[in-house]
Amino acid sequence: MFNSHQHLLDISSSAQRTPDNELDFIRDEEFDSNSGADNMEAPNSGDDDQAEPNQPPNKKKRYHRHTQHQIQEMESFYKECNHPDDKQRKELGRRLGLEPLQVKFWFQNKRTQMKAQHERCENTQLRNENEKLRAENIRYKEALSNAACPNCGGPAALGEMSFDEHQLRIENARLRDEIDRITGIAGKYVGKSGLGFSHQLPLPPPEAPRALDLAFGPQSGLLGEMYAAGDLLRNAVTGLTDAEKPVVIELAVTAMEELIRMAQTEEPLWMPSSGIISSEILCEQEYARIFPRGIGPKPATLNSEASRESAVVIMNHINLVEILMDVNQWTTVFAGLVSKAMTLEVLSTGVAGNYNGALQVMTAEFQVPSPLVPTRENYFVRYCKQHGEGTWVVVDVSLDNLRPTSVPRCRRRPSGCLIREMPNGYSRVIWVEHVEVDEKAVHDIYKPLVNSGIAFGAKRWVATLDRQCERLASVLAINIPTGDVGIITCPAGRKSMLKLAERMVMSFCAGVGASTTHIWTTLSGSGADDVRVMTRKSIDDPGRPPGIVLSAATSFWLPVSPKRVFDFLRDENSRNEWDILSNGGIVQEMAHIANGRDPGNCVSLLRVNTGTNSNQSNMLILQESTTDITGSYVIYAPVDIAAMNVVLGGGDPDYVALLPSGFAILPDGPMNHHGGGNSDIDSPGGSLLTVAFQILVDSVPTAKLSLGSVATVNSLIKCTVEKIKGAVTSANA
Incomplete structure (x- = not known):
């Protein structure tokens, strides 16, 4: 039985290097050099003149060691953006006296290092889980071997063991069932059957990082997270079919990648809005260029609302993640925005005792505090992922296209927040709201506010969160502040x-x-x-x-x-x-x-x-x-x-x-x-x-x-x- 759990680790490891992403590993290894401190450059013409006769000119290479200042500056930039675009690489190279290609290679090496680090961490967590299961099984076996008959005091006969034997059988059956699921799902994604879902859901654009790399690469390991700890569907409610669940997983992974890029990309994707209550608004043309497929075309009857807002709030990043992933806490904190919410199905509770890899299907109703503004109902999947050290991302995306019946009144494109750890228990939150909605039923006096995106937009979510974090800090205060009378x-x-x-x-x-x-x-x-x-x-x-x-x-x-x-x-x-x-x-x-x-x-x-x-x-x-x-x-x-x-x-x-x-x-x-x-x-x-x-x-x-x-x-x-x-x-x- 424990060999099967070891097999689980092998599956998780093999899922991290597939034929689809093998080329990425080769490319990263080619430019890997001394933890990112060295970078390889093409030779100049002077070097070619002094090259040995038997050495082909295009094989000549030299290495450049970055200065400590350059490394510190790029390390600092990496914490804010680990995947700079061409414009950012050129600006960083100009400032540090490096070629854009050198900057690109350094960031490639750094990402490879971080992926390997996360891989080692996840494997350690899986091994710890395996050891816990092994110890528990040994304890059950010892209980069985030491059991005595309650009547005669001798060894218990078969069929006379009640509690321990029953628990052991339940545990073995559960482990066998989970291993069967692992084998079936892993075969679909990483191995032999080669089944995909590109015919059902669009893939991200070629210039974006591939969704499957995010899902199954060394940094993420979604399948390993969802099945390794034995948490699959533990609290699930019947809803999705077995055929729909992999589709939902792939949709969530694609949405996560889109949200991360939208949270980190600046102009021209995001432009400042006018007005005193300002927020960043989305450039629809640029969005269509970067994400040409997305989750599907916008229905003609719906209007697009998209906004982005950021703030530093007085709450630990882990506590923020717990609030967002607990439907009751989420509804309480955002009571003015969320009139009701329910978790319909839990596809994964995450691993290692946290919400890394948690996936849940939800329904929620969003409101403005007025009977003159219709509520917005959404059926969506929420996916939580740790994205580097001290950084978490929570994304929502609608599942209306999963079982299309009629055009919904409101559809959620990838929306959510990126949370970064800050000193002294603070967190920096970047919130993105992107919905398509029918606003015809809004009363005339509320239309300017709703049409501007402020009524349901990112600024309202962030402002509410900031205020509630201050309120919670007040609740937890030990000493009565001097302002209280x-x-x-x-x-x-x-x-x-x-x-x-x-x-x-x-x-x-x-x-x-x-x-x-x-x-x-x-x-x-x-x-x-x-x-x-x-x-x-x-x-x-x-x-x-x-x-x-x-x-x-x-x-x-x-x-x-x-x-x-x-x-x-x-x-x-x-x-x-x-x-x-x-x-x-x-x-x-x-x-x-x-x-x-x-x-x-x-x-x-x-x-x-x-x-x-x-x-x-x-x-x-x-x-x-x-x-x-x-x-x-x-x-x-x-x-x-x-x-x-x-x-x-x-x-x-x-x-x-x-x-x-x-x-x-x-x-x-x-x-x-x-x-x-x-x-x-x-x-x-x-x-x-x-x-x-x-x-x-x-x-x-x-x-x-x-x-x-x-x-x-x-x-x-x-x-x-x-x-x-x-x-x-x-x-x-």
Whole structure:
């Protein structure tokens, strides 16, 4: 049985040098010289004159040893880009006094060294896995040999071994099954059958690195990663057929190669966009030239959106990868962008205890916080790969062409991010969003923002990630920062309050968008065309009060900058101008937790004091305000004072019932700016404001919803909208 595992290593090794890439190894070996420090040059005419008579001139070669400065400069450039193009090689050679061919040879040698290093590392990991299995099998055999009959105390007879024998048989059957799969799949790719899938999926252009080199070369070893550790389909759900899985694997590998090139290539592929909220946008002509086949032609009914953004975020690169590959964490961090997500099938969980080589089939729904912008649903594969030391890449690509039925409303071309390790626990993220989408159903007031690519683009993903990384750093803080004030006296209470606020934000985002696939039911004939009203029944959810809950949301345009709207709504001193809950009373901030660099990112606990109604004198409101360059939120919920005391003491916040309401504030186009991200810019332009309420209309879940309740909610939201319009426009006059 363990010989079969050794055979696994042989398969992985043989997969790394196939007839298809043998020429690449020969070429790399030809120019390999002293770890990249030496480079071979063609002789000049003076050397030819002094050549020996019997030595053919074209055989004469000399070697050039690079200076330490040249090596350091190229090493530094390699960390940023390990595959420079002609323009980059010429510029680097000019700066270092080298010929472009010398630079090219040095980078070839360096890549070969790195491939060999990764190959040795992966083989070591496989050997360790093999040794673990060997030790486990020996332990089972010893248990069998030492087993005794429970009745007589003598050696156990065949059939009397229960647990150990059963476990051993299961283990052997599993290993045999995996080895059979390895043999079948490896035969398709690296050996004898020669079966490929080029007739089903287009290959990358000739000038690009070959997708199969990425998949099966020494640096990657996708087949070895997917099968060697015995993780294949361990948590899979039936979905893809056996014939479709290799197609998905090849598509994921091709998408990975495209994303890496798009993340690292500069002009003319990427051009700076205009507007204050700027991002890099894709040059479609250059993209078509570099990737002439791609994943298939763009349907005529779909528009193309592509953008790129980069930032340094305060999170370790490994933790970032874990968030992206865990569907629950991913949905939580990007709650304003991802309204729902699900992992349908796991083709690989990676090797060596990390996500290197992980491959999963997913479905997700992306949203803008407004009922006027349709959600975008995608069925895609997500592939994670370590790309050099301290660098990871996560790519998504749609699988709609796998079983074509009709043209989808949204299709994801290779999109995702490249993550590089930075000092002190920071990471540099380069994010690429490339989709094809039908935008006809978008409301007119949101079309400038959506058509510009900002609403769903890379800048919004990166801005959200940056803000959430700051928030997580605040949650993990041991000492209470000096900016935090109020009644919070212990780190545990601070952490519980932040966790409660996080659940409040997620609940708000789940009910504010255009998605109707949640537990909410959209009501028809509610009597308000511009207000979307939904209902849900809460019975056994400890985080929500039991009964019938109504959610009402509407969006409208304001001739006021997003920054001013955000500052007005989050200020407790102006709350009585629009909040019916305050009933004209004085609102006082009892606790304040800073959540990032921008002072607008914070969690507050507010108390409403009214002189006329003693029942409301102790009402508490939990509020979180968040802002970045792409949008802002002010979300709040009334909370029970007894339950809040438990939270402030460090108790479990999951049992505090919340019904969040609040606001989502977006710029009305790419030329606007909301003032987030430590910026004082307040440029002219309008705001797109979404107002949403969740209200308990009956505490009995089995009760029937009355039309009067719907009318009351409609009246409440319209009254709030009119008060906000009047307050902010008069202040702006």
